[in-house]
Every structure is written in C-alpha cells, then in structure tokens.
Amino acid sequence: MKVKLAEVGPEISAIVAGVMTWGDWGAKMNTSQIQNQIDKCVSLGVTTFDHADIYGGYTTERDWGAAWRDMSISREEIQIVTKCGIKYPCTERDYNLKSYQTTDAYITWSVETSLKKLHVDYLDLLLIHRPSPLMNPEVIAHCIEKLKSSGKVKHFGVSNFTTSQFEMLNSYTPLATNQIEISVLERSAMLNGQLDQCIQHKIKPMAWSPLGGAKMFQKSKEYDLVTLRSRLQDVAKKYGWELDELALIFLNHHPANIIPVLGTTKIERLEKAIASSNVQISDEQWFDIWTAATGEQVP
Numbered sequence: 296m297k298v299k300l301a302e303v304g305p306e307i308s309a310i311v312a313g314v315m316t317w318g319d320w321g322a323k324m325n326t327s328q329i330q331n332q333i334d335k336c337v338s339l340g341v342t343t344f345d346h347a348d349i350y351g352g353y354t355t356e357r358d359w360g361a362a363w364r365d366m367s368i369s370r371e372e373i374q375i376v377t378k379c380g381i382k383y384p385c386t387e388r389d390y391n392l393k394s395y396q397t398t399d400a401y402i403t404w405s406v407e408t409s410l411k412k413l414h415v416d417y418l419d420l421l422l423i424h425r426p427s428p429l430m431n432p433e434v435i436a437h438c439i440e441k442l443k444s445s446g447k448v449k450h451f452g453v454s455n456f457t458t459s460q461f462e463m464l465n466s467y468t469p470l471a472t473n474q475i476e477i478s479v480l481e482r483s484a485m486l487n488g489q490l491d492q493c494i495q496h497k498i499k500p501m502a503w504s505p506l507g508g509a510k511m512f513q514k515s516k517e518y519d520l521v522t523l524r525s526r527l528q529d530v531a532k533k534y535g536w537e538l539d540e541l542a543l544i545f546l547n548h549h550p551a552n553i554i555p556v557l558g559t560t561k562i563e564r565l566e567k568a569i570a571s572s573n574v575q576i577s578d579e580q581w582f583d584i585w586t587a588a589t590g591e592q593v594p
C-alpha cells in the first residue's frame with residue numbers, strides 16, 4: 296500500500312526498507328544478494344528504500360546502486376530516500392572529526408555524489424540527517440529550491456529534528472517528514488511534541504529503529520532492558536503476538552500514521568511485519584503495551 300507522506304511530499308510504501316545494515320555495516324550482501332533483496336521487497340509492495348550517504352562508511356549507496364543499475368524494475372516503481380549532512384571520518388573520507396555540514400555547496404555536492412553512487416537521476420526524498428547547531432535555514436531552503444528546480448530532488452525533509460528546529464526550517468521550505476527514533480523502547484516522540492507537530496502539519500513521521508533496533512532481540516545483561524523485554528514478552532504472549540509484531544502494532548495504533556523504516560535483512564521478517572500492519576487493537580490494549588514499556592500505570 297502507498298501513502299502520501301505530506302501534502303508537499305512523495306507517495307511512499309506504508310513500510311519502508313531501511314538499508315543501513317545491508318552492506319558494510321551489517322549483512323555485507325553482495326550484488327546478487329542486494330538484487331534479490333530489492334526484488335523481494337518490491338514484490339511485497341515495500342517499494343521505498345531508506346539510505347544515507349554515511350551507511351557502510353559511505354559504501355552502501357554505491358553497493359546498492361551497483362546492484363540496482365542492472366535490474367529491470369523501472370525507476371518510477373521505487374522511491375529512494377537518502378540523507379546528508381554528517382561528516383564521518385572513515386577510510387572513504389578524509390575528515391579529521393565527526394561533524395555536521397549544511398552549507399549550500401556541501402548539500403549540493405552530497406546530493407550529486409549520492410545520485411552517481413545510486414545510479415539514479417533523482418531522489419524522491421532528501422533528508423538532513425541530523426540538525427546542526429550551525430544550520431542556516433535560509434541557506435538550506437535556497438539550496439533545496441535549486442535542487443528541486445534542477446529535478447535532482449523531488450521532496451525534502453529532516454531527521455532527528457526537535458520541534459523548534461523543525462518549525463524554523465519548515466518556515467523557509469516545506470518539510471515532508473521528520474524521521475525520528477520511535478519504538479516501544481524509545482517513546483519520547485510521543486510525549487515531547489514531535490508527533491503532535493507532525494499531526495498538526497499533516498505530515499507523516501518516519502520511525503527509525505521501529506522495533507527498538509537489534510538491542511531489542513540480542514541477549515543483554517543490561518538489567519533495565521532485560522526486565523522491560525520480559526514485561527513486553529508477557530503482554531505479547533497474552534495477545535498471541537511475538538515481540539516484533541507487538542512493536543509494530545504499538546506504532547500502527549498511534550494516530551500520527553507512523554511509517555516504520557524496518558532494518559531487517561530477512562524477507563520472512565518483512566512479511567511478518569506487513570501482516571502485523573493489519574492487526575487492529577483497542578486503546579486499552581495499546582495502554583497495556585505502554586504500561587509494560589514504562590513499568591508503571593499512567594497517572
């Protein structure tokens with residue numbers, strides 16, 4: 296199923312495939328494995344792929360693009376999201392220090408580099424990966440307008456922005472989303488105004504680490520995580536779900552129309568996620584999950 300992210304925003308799939316761990320930062324898929332993964336995602340209706348220039352230490356866009364180039368799926372069938380703005384020292388980039396950059400020249404160069412690596416001639420959505428204390432909204436807006444007029448970027452948004460940072464930039468150029476960490480483990484967006492702001496502006500938030508990331512499933516000695524997970528497992532068992540299903544059902548019930556950006560590299564887990572997006576729950580069941588997650592009754 297496709298959803299419109301915002302009035303001034305792209306149509307994307309209701310579940311997005313996050314590619315952060317497809318390459319060097321995780322599964323290290325080779326070209327044919329990436330092709331197979333893209334093919335399976337598209338056949339399941341997961342047509343939107345969430346990249347960032349830094350994934351894999353600036354290598355994953357290139358590996359993904361090398362696979363995509365030889366596929367027969369048409370460009371219009373998929374949507375590509377990528378991010379820029381983080382300068383991350385690694386073998387591919389000679390930076391001295393991890394820092395942020397949001398100048399016109401840097402964003403433009405970063406978009407052109409991503410397009411080349413991905414073997415596409417436009418991005419459906421460009422996001423500023425993290426807010427920089429030094430960002431100048433007028434400069435960013437001017438740069439984005441140029442990139443839009445050249446056809447290189449169709450839509451623009453942000454990631455990890457506070458409500459005031461979002462408001463500031465949105466007053467210069469329309470933002471299609473705020474991609475933020477939202478999960479049963481990381482619930483602050485539900486209380487700090489980030490999701491309220493998305494509802495108010497009629498845009499859909501994108502949730503990164505929607506299952507709580509790998510730490511939700513790994514054996515951990517961290518006391519808080521172990522007890523939290525066991526409380527969530529009890530609730531999941533009560534309703535006949537597994538932990539990953541519970542995590543998505545929790546997000547789906549929220550009125551902000553949260554779009555999960557799933558990081559799994561396993562197609563069977565993606566299929567399970569699609570099935571769980573059809574599960575309807577009552578508000579009381581949602582609060583049952585909330586209570587297990589917070590460890591206390593609501594006041």
Ligand SMILES: NC(=O)c1ccc[n+]([C@@H]2O[C@H](COP(=O)([O-])OP(=O)(O)OC[C@H]3O[C@@H](n4cnc5c(N)ncnc54)[C@H](OP(=O)(O)O)[C@@H]3O)[C@@H](O)[C@H]2O)c1
Nearest residue numbers: 313314315345503504505506507508509512557558559560
């Ligand atoms: N904007 C940002 O700042 C930002 C930051 C981080 C991530 N992201 C985006 O968000 C995407 C998702 O992030 P994420 O990977 O942290 O999200 P996630 O979907 O919450 O977690 C995925 C991880 O959980 C594992 N997993 C999922 N289901 C499991 C199960 N049933 N049992 C055991 N392990 C399971 C996956 O392993 P398998 O692969 O083995 O299934 C994978 O390691 C990324 O790919 C990226 O596109 C954006």
